[in-house]
Amino acid sequence: MTPPALSVHLHQALSGFTLDVDFDAPAGLTVLFGASGSGKTSVIDAVAGLGRAATGRVALGDRVLMDSAQGLYLPPHKRRLGYIFQDARLFPHMSVERNLDYARRITRAPSDRPAFDRVVEMLGIGPLLARRPSRLSGGEKQRVAIGRALLARPRLILADEPLAALDDARKAEILPYFERLRDESDVPILYVTHAATEVARLATTVVALDAGRVIRQGTAAEVLGDPSFTPGGDRAMGAVIEAVVKTHHDDGLTELDAGGVPLLLPHIDQSPGDRLRLRIAAQDVILSKTRPEGMSALNILPGTIADIHYGNGPRAVVSLDSPAGRVLARLTKRSVHALDLRAGVKVFAVVKSVAVAPGDVGGPAR
Template sequence: MTQPALSVQLTGQRNGFLLDVRFDAPPGLTVLFGASGSGKTSVVNAVAGLDQHATGRIALGGHVLMDSATNLHLPTQDRRIGYIFQDARLFPHMNVRRNLDYARRIARAPLDTTEWNRVIDMLGIGHLLDRRTANLSGGEKQRVAIGRALLAKPRLILADEPLAALDEARKQEILPYFERLRDEGDIPVLYVTHAASEVARLATTVVALDQGGVVKQGTAADVLSDPSFIPGDVRSVGAVIEAYVVTHHEDGLTELEAGGIPLHLPRIARDPGTRLRVRIAAQDVILSRDKPKGLSALNCLPGKVDQVHLGDGPGAVLSIKTPAGRILARVTKRSVKAMSLTEGVQLHAIIKTVAVAPGDVGGPKD
C-alpha cells in the first residue's frame, strides 16, 4: 500500500471545542474544506507546529512531526513546512529577490540554481526580482509568497486561505499557479478554504470538516456531488463534471464535450483537446420533465433523478445522473411535489451558458 503523503490524527477538547479529526492524504493537493468554526484552523495549527498542546499524531511521509503518546512535538522550524498565508507577509524592507531567498537562508539550505530558475519561471516573477514588495499588486505578492515557500526546500506546503484577501480578478490570476504547483511539483499541498469553487478547481482530495470532525472525504466530484452535503452556505452547493475542449466558435463561445454531451460556455483560453473540470452551481440548474423548446439556454442535459435531499427550509437539492456526470439542482419543495420529482424520474437539466463563471473552470490533474 502506498504511504500517505500526510497522516493526521487529532483528538481533544480546547475551550469547549471538541476536535476529532482523522485522515490520510495522498500526494497532490488536499483541501481542508468547511465553514468557519469547523476545525480547519485547529488542524492547520497542529500540522504547522503552532499548537504545542495538540493531542494525537501527525506524520509527513516517513517523518513523524507530532506524537503526543511519546511526547514528541517537533518545533515549527524543524518541520520543513512552507507556509502561504492569506496576506503574503513579505518583508517590505527587502526586494523580491531577497524575500525569495529568505526562507532558504533560514533553513541553511544551499542555493540550488536550477530549482531557483524553475520556480521563478513557473510563477512568472523574473521581472519582479529587483522591485520592492510595496510596489507589487496583490496577485504579484501572492506569487512571490508561493515562490518563497517553494524555495525553502519544504516537505509540505501549507496554504491557509491564500485567496481570501484577493478580489475576483486577482484570484483568477493566482489559481493557475496553484494548478501548476499541484500538477508539476512533487511536494504535497494542504490547502485550506471555505470556497467551493476553489475546491472544485484545485483539489486532488477533499477533507470536509464540520463541528470538529471529518464528515466526508474523497475527490472533488465525490464530495461536492453529494446532495446531503451542504458546505455552510447553500448557495455554494454545486457538482463537478469533467469535459474536454472541442472548439472555439466565432461568437465567443467555447464548445466542450462531457460524456458525449455538448456544452457551450463563454470562451475558455485552453487548446482543443484540453481536459477540464467544470463546476456547475446547483442554483443555476433548471429542471424540466419534458425536453424544452424555444429556450435561450444552450445547454440541456438528459438525466435521471438519483437522490432527493429535502432541506429544513423551503428548498431541496436533487442529484441528477446525466451522461456528462452527476450534477445537482437546487429547487423548492413545492416544485419537487408539483413535478413528482422522485428517484428514477427522467428529466432534462438546463444550464445557462453564462451561468458558469471563469473561476469554476480549471484543468484536472491527470
C-alpha cells in the first residue's frame, strides 16, 4: 500500500468548538473544504507549525513534523513548507525576480537556474521579472507568490484561501496555474477553500470539515455530489463529471462527449481530445419524465433516479445516474410529488448551455 503523502491527527480547543481531525491525504492536491469558522485555517496553521496550541501528530511521508506525545515540534523554518496566503505578501522594495529568489537566499541554497526557469515558464511570469509588486495586478501578484513558494524547494505547499481576495476574472486567471501545479509538480498541496468551484476544479482529494471535525472525505464528485452534505450551502451542491472535447462549432459552442452524451457549452479554449472536469450545479438542472422537445435548452441527459433527499422546508434533491455520471437536481417537494418521482424512475435532465460557468470547467487531475 502506498503511504499517504500527508498524515494529520490534531486536537485543539478553539473558540466555540474543539478541533478534532484525523485524515490521511495522498499525493496531489487535497482541499480542506467547509464553511467559514469550520477549522480549516487552524488545521493548516498547525501543519505549518505556527504555534503549539494543537496536540497530536503530523507527518509528511516518513518525516514527522509534530508529535506532541514525544514533545516533537519542528519549527516552521525546518519543516520545508511553502505557504501561499490570501494576500501575496510580496516584498514591495524587491523586484519580482528577487522576491522569487528570496527563499533560496535566506537558506543559502545554491543557485538552480534551470529550476527557476521552469517555475517562471509554468506560471507565465517571465515578462514580470523586472517589475516591483506595485506594478502587478492581483492575479500577477498571486502567481509570483505561488512561484516563490515553489522555489523554496518545499516538501509540501500550503495554500490558505489563495483566491479569496481576487475578483472572478482574476480567479479565472489563477485557477489554471494551480491545475498545472497539481499536475506538473511532485510536491503535495494542502489547499483551503469554501468555494465549490475551486473544489470541483482542483481537488484530487476533499476533506470536508464542520465545527472542527472531518465529516466527509473523498473525491470532488463524491463530496459535492452528496445531497446530505452542503457545507457551502445549496448553491455548492452539484455534479462533477468528466468529458472529452469533441469539436468547436462555428456558432461559438464547444461540443463535449460525456459518456457518449453530447454536451454543448460556450467556447472552451481546449483542443479536441482534451479531457475536462466540469461542475453542473444542482440548481441549474430541470427534470422531465419525457424527452423534452421545442425548448431552448440544448443539453439533455437521460438517467435513472438513484435516490431523493428531502431537506428542511420545501426543498428536495434528486440524484440520478446518467451515462455522464451522477447528476443532481434541486427541486421542490411539490414537483417531486407532482411528477411521482422515486428511485428507479427514468427521467431526462435538462441543462442550459450557459448555466455552466467558465470557472466551473477545468482539466481533470492526472
